[in-house]
Amino acid sequence: MLTKRIIPCLDIKDGRTVKGTNFVALRDAGDPVELAARYAEEGADELVFLDISATHEGRTTLIDLVRKVGEVINIPFSVGGGINSKDIVYDILQNGADKVSVNSSAIARPALIEEIAYAYGVQCVICAIDAKFVEGSWKVHTHGGRKNVGLDLFEWARQAESLGAGEILFTSMDHDGTKEGYAIEALKQMNDMLSIPVIASGGAGKREDFLEVLDNDIAQAALAASVFHYQEIKIPELKTYLKENGISVRI
Amino acid sequence: MIAIIDYNAGNTRSVINAIERLGFHPVLTAEPEQILQADKVILPGVGHASSAMEELDKRNLIEVVRKVQKPFLGVCLGMQIMLEHSEEGDTPCLGLLPGSVLKFESKSEKIPHMGWNTVTHTDEAMWKGINAGGYFYFVHSYFVPKSEFTTATTDYILPFSAGIKKDNFNGVQFHPEKSATIGEQLLMNFLKENK
Numbered sequence: 010m011l012t013k014r015i016i017p018c019l020d021i022k023d024g025r026t027v028k029g030t031n032f033v034a035l036r037d038a039g040d041p042v043e044l045a046a047r048y049a050e051e052g053a054d055e056l057v058f059l060d061i062s063a064t065h066e067g068r069t070t071l072i073d074l075v076r077k078v079g080e081v082i083n084i085p086f087s088v089g090g091g092i093n094s095k096d097i098v099y100d101i102l103q104n105g106a107d108k109v110s111v112n113s114s115a116i117a118r119p120a121l122i123e124e125i126a127y128a129y130g131v132q133c134v135i136c137a138i139d140a141k142f143v144e145g146s147w148k149v150h151t152h153g154g155r156k157n158v159g160l161d162l163f164e165w166a167r168q169a170e171s172l173g174a175g176e177i178l179f180t181s182m183d184h185d186g187t188k189e190g191y192a193i194e195a196l197k198q199m200n201d202m203l204s205i206p207v208i209a210s211g212g213a214g215k216r217e218d219f220l221e222v223l224d225n226d227i228a229q230a231a232l233a234a235s236v237f238h239y240q241e242i243k244i245p246e247l248k249t250y251l252k253e254n255g256i257s258v259r260i
Numbered sequence: 261m262i263a264i265i266d267y268n269a270g271n272t273r274s275v276i277n278a279i280e281r282l283g284f285h286p287v288l289t290a291e292p293e294q295i296l297q298a299d300k301v302i303l304p305g306v307g308h309a310s311s312a313m314e315e316l317d318k319r320n321l322i323e324v325v326r327k328v329q330k331p332f333l334g335v336c337l338g339m340q341i342m343l344e345h346s347e348e349g350d351t352p353c354l355g356l357l358p359g360s361v362l363k364f365e366s367k368s369e370k371i372p373h374m375g376w377n378t379v380t381h382t383d384e385a386m387w388k389g390i391n392a393g394g395y396f397y398f399v400h401s402y403f404v405p406k407s408e409f410t411t412a413t414t415d416y417i418l419p420f421s422a423g424i425k426k427d428n429f430n431g432v433q434f435h436p437e438k439s440a441t442i443g444e445q446l447l448m449n450f451l452k453e454n455k
Binding site for chain 2: 012014055103107129132175230259
């Protein structure tokens with residue numbers, strides 16, 4: 010039986026893992042290669058790397074980091090942040106990553122999703138979407154949450170799917186960093202609407218939050234950062250808890 | 261010598277990394293002689309069947325792959341194109357095994373089949389020491405139907421071939437290079453196999 014995935018997310022800035030609250034107030038969370046190795050060892054199902062400095066501070070190369078991570082870990086990982094051409098995707102994959110995530114560049118030029126999917130397959134493209142609930146509807150935001158691009162979350166997710174995205178990584182910026190649980194209703198609506206897998210992101214604070222989002226087909230995977238980085242939740246214990254509560258997980 | 265066929269497949273580095281972690285030194289090559297002289301040959305692959313076949317053709321490797329007599333392992337798309345045909349792009353493939361690769365169809369299940377799933381397997385040497393029901397990492401939208409050449413089975417939407425074997429040609433649908441220690445065990449079994 011296909012299991013639900015637990016995905017630690019490593020936000021990278023200048024080669025270090027960082028974590029903020031509501032996309033600001035960054036603090037250091039350690040060496041990404043060491044963290045990645047620890048997560049793989051502990052039973053994480055996949056890892057997500059996001060170079061959060063890429064969009065608004067100019068792209069710094071992640072390639073060295075990708076190569077080091079690829080040499081060390083034996084589970085899949087994706088890399089995102091500033092990916093705006095399939096040539097960059099080539100470099101990232103050739104250094105050992107399995108997937109890329111696209112965000113603001115795909116909003117600016119949706120054909121990017123199509124180009125990557127054609128060259129490397131739909132399984133290779135995660136469309137990451139950051140959204141906030143603004144005046145009664147979910148609006149897509151970019152630039153670390155500073156810019157409302159005027160797109161409806163669900164419309165953009167549907168378009169990304171039809172362009173060839175293999176997964177949607179939806180981060181609720183209202184929930185991110187709050188540790189009060191995922192954006193359950195929006196995730197449920199998105200998951201019912203799409204035929205590709207949905208990764209829930211933003212808001213994980215306790216193990217019950219993971220159970221809530223992985224139960225009842227609300228998402229196929231749950232992503233979190235700080236609760237794992239600071240070891241507030243340990244992956245083996247989380248998975249045992251999920252299994253005891255009827256969720257299919259890899260232990 | 262372990263040859264990994266160099267044809268621009270997206271997961272090539274991952275496969276090399278996994279094999280190097282096991283202590284081997286694979287050679288990435290598109291040279292026919294090197295491929296045919298190798299003790300083990302691995303065909304990685306992700307993406308479209310048609311673009312994979314084009315890339316092999318561009319390097320004049322289609323006939324070379326067909327001539328390989330040593331243990332051969334196709335991974336993911338590298339396994340799918342071992343068959344005669346793929347529905348993906350209506351693509352004629354290598355024909356190392358009979359049959360066609362089909363597209364998953366489901367209204368209720370997510371496609372691609374993405375994530376960790378259980379595998380049940382036969383007693384083939386490649387599966388030695390691997391518990392029935394162990395988890396491997398899959399990512400694919402097309403599948404190889406079950407046949408007399410199936411050595412391992414996974415159930416998603418329907419039971420399909422997670423592993424195949426005909427003579428020296430082996431294939432796995434999942435990514436052993438990304439399937440944690442159980443995947444490493446399978447790669448090790450293949451690399452140690454001596455026929």
